[in-house]
Amino acid sequence: MEKADTKQKKLPDDLWIKCEQCGEVIYQKDFMKELKICPKCDLHFPLNAGERIGSLLDKGTFQEMDRNIYSLDPLDFGEGYKIKLIKDRKQTGLGEAIVTGKGFLEGHKIVLGVMDFRFRGASMGSAVGEKVARAVEVALKEVLPLIIVSSSGGARMQEGMFSLMQMAKTSAALGKLNKSNIPYISVLANPTTAGVAASFASLGDVIIAEPKALIGFAGPRVIEQTIRQKLPPGFQRAEFYLEHGMVDMVVHRKELRNTLKKLLDFLSPNQIKENK
Numbered sequence: 001m002e003k004a005d006t007k008q009k010k011l012p013d014d015l016w017i018k019c020e021q022c023g024e025v026i027y028q029k030d031f032m033k034e035l036k037i038c039p040k041c042d043l044h045f046p047l048n049a050g051e052r053i054g055s056l057l058d059k060g061t062f063q064e065m066d067r068n069i070y071s072l073d074p075l076d077f078g079e080g081y082k083i084k085l086i087k088d089r090k091q092t093g094l095g096e097a098i099v100t101g102k103g104f105l106e107g108h109k110i111v112l113g114v115m116d117f118r119f120r121g122a123s124m125g126s127a128v129g130e131k132v133a134r135a136v137e138v139a140l141k142e143v144l145p146l147i148i149v150s151s152s153g154g155a156r157m158q159e160g161m162f163s164l165m166q167m168a169k170t171s172a173a174l175g176k177l178n179k180s181n182i183p184y185i186s187v188l189a190n191p192t193t194a195g196v197a198a199s200f201a202s203l204g205d206v207i208i209a210e211p212k213a214l215i216g217f218a219g220p221r222v223i224e225q226t227i228r229q230k231l232p233p234g235f236q237r238a239e240f241y242l243e244h245g246m247v248d249m250v251v252h253r254k255e256l257r258n259t260l261k262k263l264l265d266f267l268s269p270n271q272i273k274e275n276k
């Protein structure tokens with residue numbers, strides 16, 4: 001007689017996901033419907049660029065811009081970097097660590113940028129900075145509100161000064177947008193750190209963070225060693241930043257689209273009339 005267990009079909013590994021915070025085992029299909037939030041402990045898992053765009057924009061309205069802008073190897077850092085770029089492009093299907101484009105959010109036409117942590121930790125190299133600056137220019141030219149969802153490890157080490165220059169470039173571009181009174185809303189997902197936190201991610205007219213998102217410039221260990229003091233509990237988390245006035249709102253992912261809609265209603269009343 002055949003043993004029962006040999007008849008059992010093996011379940012594919014990607015059917016279930018285990019929450020890294022509470023250990024809850026979550027059915028993959030439900031997980032996607034719940035915007036990748038753990039039903040037990042509310043941990044917000046990272047969304048990739050496509051998932052984020054899908055969660056925010058009206059269906060089928062996204063038009064990508066500047067897909068063909070991608071980093072080369074300006075410092076001739078070596079084969080390793082070039083190979084990593086090719087590998088990340090292949091694995092993610094993206095050209096670079098940010099996707100930019102135009103679309104509609106609850107009827108509001110906007111320019112949207114979304115970083116994708118899978119691509120080199122969404123670090124900002126020359127291409128990411130260029131795409132952000134161009135997105136700002138489109139917002140300026142077409143008088144459209146700008147929303148950027150950040151999550152990044154910071155500047156891209158392999159591009160050295162070219163990478164650091166993007167902090168100034170993106171900040172200067174946003175300065176022009178600010179003078180034109182066009183709203184820019186910055187959304188900080190976990191984690192938003194270093195060169196990105198210290199440039200365009202912190203320059204929003206409204207800055208929203210996802211719950212428990214890690215936000216900061218240097219890591220806590222480096223800071224502790226530098227100031228020789230113990231850091232307070234919750235340091236560098238979204239809620240701590242809210243308490244200390246560095247972010248304006250901490251918004252649950254399920255409320256994000258609706259919150260952005262309300263902000264767009266409020267910040268761009270003239271534009272609503274134009275687009276409707």
Ligand SMILES: [Zn+2]
Nearest residue numbers: 019022038041
């Ligand atoms: Zn959990």
